[in-house]
Amino acid sequence: MMEKIFRAPILNPIDANTWRFYQDGALGIDRGIIVRMGDFATVLNQVDADVEVDELDGVIVPGFVDVHLHWVQHRVKGRFSGELLTWLQGHIWPEEARYVDTDLAQSAATRFYSDVLRAGTVMGMSYSSPHADATQIALALMRGDWVIGNVLMAIHAPSTLTDYSLHDPDALHAFMRQMNMTNYALTPRFAPNLSAASLKALGQIAAEAPCLIQTHLAESNAELQWVKELFPDAAHYTEVYDRAGLLTPRTILGHCIEMRDEEWRCLRARGSWVAHCPTSNEALGNRRMPLEQVRAYNIPFALASDIGGGPSHSMLHVMQRFLGVHREAGVSVAPQEALYRSTKAGAECMGRGSIGGDLTAGKRADFVLLPQKPAADSVEAWFEECLSGKSADLEQRTLGTWLKGERAA
Template identity: 35%
Template sequence: MTSNCNAFRARILHFTDIPNPSDGTGFEYFEDGVLVVEQGRIRSLDSAANMAAQGFDLSQCQHFPDHLLMPGFIDSHIHSPQTDVIVSYGEQLLDWLNKFTFPNELKFSCFQHSEQKASEFLDILLENGTTSAMVFTTVFAQSTDALFKTAQQRNMRMMAGKVMMDRNAPEGLCDTPEQSERECRALIEKWHKVGRMRYALTPRFAPTSSPEQLAVAGRLYRDYPGLYLQTHLSENIKEVAWIKELFPQAKDYLDVYDQYGLLGTRSVFAHGIHLSDREVSRLAETGSGIAFCPTSNLFIGSGLMDMARLEDAGIPISVATDVGGGTSFSLLRTLAEAYKVLQLQEQNLNPLKGLYMATLGNARSLMLDGYIGNFETNKEADFVLLNLTPNRLQKARQAVASSLEDTLFALMMLGDEMNVDRTYIMGKLAFQRHGHNQGEMQWMR
C-alpha cells in the first residue's frame, strides 16, 4: 500500500438498497472483509479470502478483527449553535426557543466565537462517527462562513445555511428580506458546490419569516440549481395553531412553504409530526423529505412521528439528531429512541433498516447517494470503525448474540459515541479514541 492507497480488514457492513432481512437482500456483510481505499475513494470491497485468492497481500491491511467497519453516519437535521444549550430543562418548543436557543445564538455575532464553536461542533460530529450533516447555523452570515471554512479544512461533506429570520425573534437575531437575499447570495456564490460543500437555504420556520422573506427564499431556490432547503414543519401543536394565526389564507402549515415554491426533492422538513392527509399527499407529490428527530420530539414533548404513514405515502424519511432539542449527537442513540417511538405506535424498526437510514438511506434522502452512503467503487471513502464491546454490558450482550441482526440490534439499542473507535474522512483518519477518557481522544486536523 502507498500513502494514497490503504486497506482495512475488519467485519464490514454496508447497504446497496433498502434491506430486506427475510431474504438477505439490500446489504452486504463480510465477517472478514477488506476495504481498499485509493486517493480518498473506494477502490474495492471483498472478503479477505477472495482478496487473498486474487493475490492480494493481506499483511498490508490495517487489521481490526473484532470491529465493525461501516460507512460514516449522515445527520439530516442539526443546529450547530445549539451545542451549548443541549438538554436545557423544562420547556416545550416555543418557550424553549425564547428561553435558551435565541439568547445563545446572539453570541454568534462574534466571528471568533463562531469559528471556535464550529470547530467544537465538527469535533463532536467526528467523535460520534458522523461524517456528513445538514446544518442550521445562525442568522449571522459569518457563522455560516465559519462552519463552511472549518468543514473545508477537514474535507468533510457538509450542507449548511444562514438562518433567515425577520420577525418573532429578538431584535438582535432578526435580519430583513433584503439582508437575507444579499447575504445568502454571497454565501451561495462563495461556497455552494465548492469542494464538498453545498448550500441549504434556511428559513428557520414559517413563524419567524415574513411573507416577503419567504418569497426571497423561493426566488433564491429558483435562481441557483442544486441548492437545498431546510426548515421545520408541524413539530408542535401550539406551533401549528400559531401558523393559522400568522397565515390565515394558507390551507395548512405546508401550504405556507408551498405558496413560495419551497417544496421539492432537495427540501428537507424537520419533524412532520402533526400533518393532515392533504399535507402528506403534497409532500409525496413533490418528493419533499421529512427528517425524523426522535430524541428531540421526546425531549421537547412534541409528539410521536408516524413513520409508517409517511413511508406508505412515498415520502423520503431521513433520521436526524436535531441537537440541541435532540439529546445526543450519536445516531446510534437516535436510532434507539426511534425504535421506542415506533414501538409506541405498534411499528417496528429492524436494526438493518435503522443502520441503512443512518447511512445510504440518509444519503438518498439528501440526494447524495452518488457520492456517499455505501462502499460502491469510486464513492468518497467516509467510514467509521465501531467497537462492538466498549464496556462490560455490551461485551456481555454481544457474547450471546445469535445472529447478525441480533448483533446489530444490540449495537443500535446499547451503542453510543463510545462505540466509535475511529472516523475516516476521504480515507484519512480524522478521529480516534484511544480509551474512555477525554484526554485520550485525538482529532487529526
C-alpha cells in the same frame, strides 16, 4: 500502487429492509475512494501480493449521516426542554445570538466537528445562526462533508437575531455569491419567522440556485396554531411553503409530525424529504412522527439528531430511539432500517447518493468502526446491542472514524 486494504467484518446497508454482512471483510481504498469491497479472500485475489493490509479490531460500517441539526446549539444540547416555542424564545435564541462573537463561533465549531466525528458522523446538514461570519467559520473549519445555511429570520424574533439575518433578497444574493453551493443550504428557519412575501422571494432564489433547501415543518401543535393565525388563507402549514415554491426534491423538512393527509400528498408530489428526529421530538414533548403515514405515502426520509432539541449528537442514540418510539407505538421497525436511514438514505437526501452513504466501490472511504461482533450472536442482535445504553456512552461507543481512508477520530 497506492491501494490499501482494511480487513475486518463489514456491515453495509442496502435499503430499508436489507443489509449485507461480511464476517471476514475487506475494504480496498485508493486515494480516499473505495475501489473494492467484499470477502477478504475474494478481494485479495484481485490485488497485487504486496498490497498493504491493515487489520482492524471491530466491525466496519459506513460513517453516519445526520440530516438535521443546529451546530450553534451544540453547547446547550439537552440542557433545556419544554414546549417548542417557549424553549426557542427562552433558551435557544439567546444562545444563538452569542454567535455574533467570532471567537466563540470559532471555538464552538472546532468542538462541534471534533465531537461529531468522535461519535461517527461524517456527513450532514446543519443550521447555523443568522450571522454570516459564524456560517463562514463553520464552513471553513468543516471536517467531513456538511451542508450549512445561515438561518433566515425576519420577524417574530429578537432583534439580536433578525438584525443579522440576511433575509433581504439583495443581501442574501450577495452572500450566496461567495458561497460554494455544494455545501450551502437555503435555510428559512420556519414559517413564523418570515412573511409570505419573504418566503416567496426565497422560493425564487431557490429556483435559481443549485443548492439544498432546509426548514422546519409541523413540529408541534402550538407552532401549527401560530402558523394558522399568521397565514389564515393557507389551507394548511405545508401550503405556506408550497405556494412560496420552497418544496422541491432538494428540500429537507425537519419533523413533519402534525400533518394532514393532503399535506403528505403534497410532499409526495413535490418529492421533498423528511428529516426524522425522534430524540428531539421526545425531549421537547412533541408527538411521534407517524412513520406508518410516511410509509403509506412513500415519503423519502432520513434520520437526524436535531441538536440542541435532541439531547445528543450520537446517531447511535438516534437509531436506538427511532426503533424505540415506533415499536412502543406498535409499529414494526427493523435494525436494518435504522442503519440505512442513518447512512445511505441521508446521503441520498443530500443529493450525495453516488459519492457517499455506503461502502460500495466508487464511494468516499468514510467509515466507522463499531465494537467487535460476538461470534455466536446474530448480526441483528449485535447491532441492537451497539445501540443500547445511555447517550453519553453512545457518543463514545464507536472505536474510530475514518474520512477518505484516513483516521480522523
